[in-house]
Amino acid sequence: RDVEKDGKLSYPVISVNDAYTKSMFDKKYGTGQSTIDGYLRDMNLLLASKRIVVAGYGWVGKGVAANCRGMNAKVIVTEVNPVRALEAHMDGFDVMPMSQAAKIGEIFITTTGMTSIIRKEHILTMRDGVVLGNVGHFDVEVDSKFLLKQSKSVRRVRPYLDECVLKNGKKVYLIGEGRIANLTAAEGHPPEVMAQSFSNQLLSILYILKNHNKMPKKVVSVPKEIDKQIAIDALKAMNVKIDKLTKEQIKYMGSW
């Protein structure tokens, strides 16, 4: 999009990351599951009864929070967006600022795509033995520099897990050096999810091939018809049949 801003985009681009089907499949179900998978492999701790702090309640956060609850954990959500915070609250999750969540959480999962979510000031107030990890975009959500460089000692205790003993004597476990935990510790998305994403990309390319003359030279969202086609293909692949609008219903819609 930086290229777009500079007015230098010489062809139309479809941002497949925005497709509703991609968000749903990839982020909510794909990352939602691979996060559980990654944390389980890496920590080997029981999720049931644990107080898990999920930072962010976008698609990824929603999927992760729902799965954690589904495994009987007690989930706290932190957010900066009031609409999302309200949604998390209404969905029955505890919502509070990170400064407060830091003191009571046992496992932390950042999902925001933002920077500096779990900061030194938070880490210093945490309980002994907490586990921190990130499934957002980059390794900037958890202050892993502080953990890896300013701890009294750092020891790799499991393949992707570092035990950091803070100067206050407390132990903090960091997954994959703060890099995306569902890719480092687990295997990323299951194949069905990748299939969805690839089909999304393929259909988008075909769409551009066919329509590039009428498309503006900028970054556009995935056209609704592609989203719909992906859903139709996915339902067919999974052998799910659905209703079709009757003539009467189409007429009724038109009357609005």
Add this chain to the structure above:
Amino acid sequence: RDVEKDGKLSYPVISVNDAYTKSMFDKKYGTGQSTIDGYLRDMNLLLASKRIVVAGYGWVGKGVAANCRGMNAKVIVTEVNPVRALEAHMDGFDVMPMSQAAKIGEIFITTTGMTSIIRKEHILTMRDGVVLGNVGHFDVEVDSKFLLKQSKSVRRVRPYLDECVLKNGKKVYLIGEGRIANLTAAEGHPPEVMAQSFSNQLLSILYILKNHNKMPKKVVSVPKEIDKQIAIDALKAMNVKIDKLTKEQIKYMGSW
């Protein structure tokens, strides 16, 4: 919007029904709960273990389906929209056409806002003793005319419940003559939900008062800032505190 199409709209209109906070509060949680309330009052049947067919997986359908599952019912979703059908499927609900669902459902709840969802042809294949009701917009989702006029007998067995004995001998129970079950049998939305909606309307009116000079004379969606303000007010009223973006985070966002 008909007036808008005719070019006769002489002032700007904000369609409060489109606000995200309204959808969430009103449709998902408000109607989601009052539907359970209405059906329980009217049928006095156990939801646990019942096969409940929810027609439509928009905001209302999502809320109703989630609550039914939360009460241990087995939920089937019917949809015409493939993206929504896929979402229902991925959320773990059975998805199938109404013609198939009609044969196995025990309780039916239409939430579509569309017409002719449960038709004569479906009703004739239903099991003995099923309960039909509607929480969508109007009384056209279930073919109540067929039930009330072409049955062998119709008898009011509870305040809002008619027992229709079909010519094939089977009994079908209809809630509130197919009118909105959560308004007839129960009391509509809880006061918190109404508060949300009113605050939405009030803020929209204030917004128009202040901005009407720059607004086009047509129907527009609720501005994002109103949605956000409603969420902020709601969180405050419910005593929920959330995080704020730090300067560093705002800068990080800008760098994208």
Add this chain to the structure above:
Amino acid sequence: RDVEKDGKLSYPVISVNDAYTKSMFDKKYGTGQSTIDGYLRDMNLLLASKRIVVAGYGWVGKGVAANCRGMNAKVIVTEVNPVRALEAHMDGFDVMPMSQAAKIGEIFITTTGMTSIIRKEHILTMRDGVVLGNVGHFDVEVDSKFLLKQSKSVRRVRPYLDECVLKNGKKVYLIGEGRIANLTAAEGHPPEVMAQSFSNQLLSILYILKNHNKMPKKVVSVPKEIDKQIAIDALKAMNVKIDKLTKEQIKYMGSW
């Protein structure tokens, strides 16, 4: 059982209340649902996002807590029995003493069958506007005497709901004067649940008729074969088919 202790029981008695199928149907699903029904009718408040305190985690408490969570409430469980408290904790509920829960709960539901669960000392620390009710055995779980006799004012605001203004100025709402909320405000058990209980009683009577000569003259639990027969009948009535042990499997069992 008092009669039994005095050695004066002149015939065998089967305590149908102990049957596993009765506990499951009657307590977990029956009272579990009618409690939601009663509270919804009486309060007309949204359950989603509310902090609900469930006192007791026996069969009734388990059903109530699960349904409240299923409606997106945030559930706190209080218990005196450590095994049950541990189970509630592992099931993902917050567990704490009533003295602590009293300060943060918004809706309270006692399910213990014990006395003096919510006491004056707790009520005085509660938030403004809380709702108290009881679905255990008798009206002694909530200190309704204190509420109804020592409040500054008591006003009936809905059919079964009293608004008690405490001397500290806070309002406390009491359902059905502390009597069983699912019987006063709602209609008690759905008919399917009653059917289960009656069939339990009937089978127990038939069992005594047939076996009274060999039975001791005391209170005994429901024989396992009756529990099993009730389950078989219930499954048949609900059209559910299950597997049968093969000869090989029966032999395998015997080898242990």
Add this chain to the structure above:
Amino acid sequence: RDVEKDGKLSYPVISVNDAYTKSMFDKKYGTGQSTIDGYLRDMNLLLASKRIVVAGYGWVGKGVAANCRGMNAKVIVTEVNPVRALEAHMDGFDVMPMSQAAKIGEIFITTTGMTSIIRKEHILTMRDGVVLGNVGHFDVEVDSKFLLKQSKSVRRVRPYLDECVLKNGKKVYLIGEGRIANLTAAEGHPPEVMAQSFSNQLLSILYILKNHNKMPKKVVSVPKEIDKQIAIDALKAMNVKIDKLTKEQIKYMGSW
């Protein structure tokens, strides 16, 4: 217990496997979670939307079924015990015989401790690409002999996963040769769960040391006081505080 039957047990034995706290921790939460862990590692398939057949609804089956639902799978339960079948049905799961479940399931998990649950006759009717595994006691629940010896071809496609191409051309994936999937593919119980079990064993040994003179020389269940002590210790370790009976309540109990 065979030794006991022969009258040759020369000292009292406490069967720690029967403790309620052990069932809860070990079976429901421990195996419940490690089963998800094992299947995820081994299959790398999305659980959301999958039709998963759980054979058996004892403690293990309950934990596995609940977690699968919590990950948005569609769960079918098979049982031979009508009381358990009824409980699964009331908990909102589909219940049916294996002969029927075999045709529609996508993932199969046996949890029964019994033999010959998934037999050749079932396997031959399964869909292409199903995954079979066992988390019960021994490798006799799934007919792995048939799969491994009578298939057209068997190929190890992932560390613990065999792809068996049946003579009818369909592929069936078998986890860990039918051995306990949560031990082969994953790492067994998380440490918290093992701690519970060991503490159970330790307390049982101490109990025998102290009480062996009054104990009969046979296999007895874990005494309730040990179960209670384990729960008290576990709650303390997890920093959970609970209520204590007041004098008034103890008196009230006695009055029954």
